[in-house]
Amino acid sequence: MHDVVIVGAGPVGLSLACELGLAGCSVLVLERETGPGSPQKTAPLGIRGLSAASVEAFYRRGLLSPLLTASGAQDDLFGAQPEADEPPRPRFGGHFAGMMLDGAKVDVDAFPYRLPSPGLHAVRTHLEAVEAVLSEQAVKLGVEIRRGVTVTAVAQSPEGVTAHAGPDTYEARWLVGCDGGRSTVRRLAGFEFIGTEPQFTGYVMHATLADPQGLRPGFNLTPTGMYIRMPDMGYFGMMDFDGGAFDRSRQPTRDHLQTVLRRVSGTDVTLDEVHTASSFTDRAMQTTTYRQGRVLLAGDAAHIHSPLGGQGLNAGLGDAMNLGWKLAATVRGHAPEGLLDTYTGERHPIGAAVLDWSRAQVTVMNPGPHAQAVQAVVRDLIGTRDGTTYMFERLSGAWIRYDLGGDHPLVGGSAPEFRLEDGTRLGDLMEDGRGVALDFSPDRRLQVPALGWEGRIRYAAGTAGDDLGLGAVLVRPDGVVAWAGDRHPDRDAFERAARRWFGSPAI
Known part of the structure; x- marks a missing residue:
């Protein structure tokens, strides 16, 4: 078994x-x-x-x-180095409903607990x-x-x-x-x-156009839906608001795809050849x-x-x-x-x-004047610093925070990439899947090995390059901060958090 x-x-x-x-x-x-x-x-x-x-x-x-x-994306770290003094600015190509966002407008000060790390950016x-x-x-x-x-x-x-x-x-x-x-x-x-039924049928295809100049590249929101064209790889995407009527069990033909592409794009472009295609819906x-x-x-x-x-x-x-x-x-x-x-x-x-x-x-x-009026409002909002920052937070995953209790704003969120004075980084300590207790306190008061969680929690003590004003941090194996202590952390509070997430100590 x-x-x-x-x-x-x-x-x-x-x-x-x-x-x-x-x-x-x-x-x-x-x-x-x-x-x-x-x-x-x-x-x-x-x-x-x-x-x-x-x-x-x-x-x-x-x-x-x-x-x-494996992805052919070795440069997608964007030069982010854990040794840097400041995290790099987001380089960001996300979108909301086909409306592109400008990463230069992200307010990095809205994320005060970011530290330099290779894991700060999206990767294609x-x-x-x-x-x-x-x-x-x-x-x-x-x-x-x-x-x-x-x-x-x-x-x-x-x-x-x-x-x-x-x-x-x-x-x-x-x-x-x-x-x-x-x-x-x-x-x-x-x-x-349970959930909601679809409003559109979406399509993705690897294809060539007889008249490629007829379609703009990138994400294009139109009065009848949206299409995506990535000319460097022959990729096309379409969202056709038909109520999800096209059955996903049917293989879309070239004629069907061409009809949809013309309707959504508002052009008379011609599909020369379709190599591969599939469909999906927005059923939620x-x-x-x-x-x-x-x-x-x-x-x-x-x-x-x-x-x-x-x-x-x-x-x-x-x-x-x-x-x-x-x-x-x-x-x-x-x-x-x-x-x-x-x-x-x-x-x-x-x-x-x-x-x-x-x-x-x-x-x-959604096609129609009401949705187009909302689009205009959303475009204005995501053109602002606060609007782009909000979108960045949602698309990057920075918004995810579990309600674990505790007063410190780090608790429940992803742990920053702390780096100890000997060069050890939090990421180095997490590769074996154990929890991590970082002890920055002057008297190293946590003493996790002596408390009996050594097989479940890896203990690392030392001065951090930037400890964000903390004396100690307990990080779950999934990278979530379970507890954070001040300059002189309460060991009893640490033990309560350790018992809550890692069970009774072995001794």
């Missing part, structure tokens, strides 16, 4: 497998596709944007450099690169990946879960569905899935809980929405980082009571907010 069976070998399932593997769990990943390759995963259709929050997660596991290499990559890096890491950690396996039934007992795939059965103590928007696990385990749905007994969901299996703003992959990776260490602690038997339930408690509101962010963009893009 495995500790955990994960259904789905996409980025979310593989990321979760890596987190569990770091903790020494026995993990089996089941994937219905027979091989990892697909035209939908490579450029241009497989292109995705990783938010700064996701890039930071790769960095903290030592996987950012391999990811950049593609799904094949993400999956290749995570697959290699998972295998190194002892994770078993079986492809060509379609799960057809799931049965729970008080002791574990059995996944059936034809004549084969796979037993585990826990099962996690990471099998996408049409999740079989979600259906078989009886999760309630979410499960009411992310856990049913010993079955959990992550990524698109738990929440679906339109890909506007590139939030889906990033939300799924955030789910995996949040769930991984909690499920591992539960498997290993040292999780404090209720720890696994905080997964739904913390991530469900994030998923709901992402769905609303998608719905807001769809509303603004």
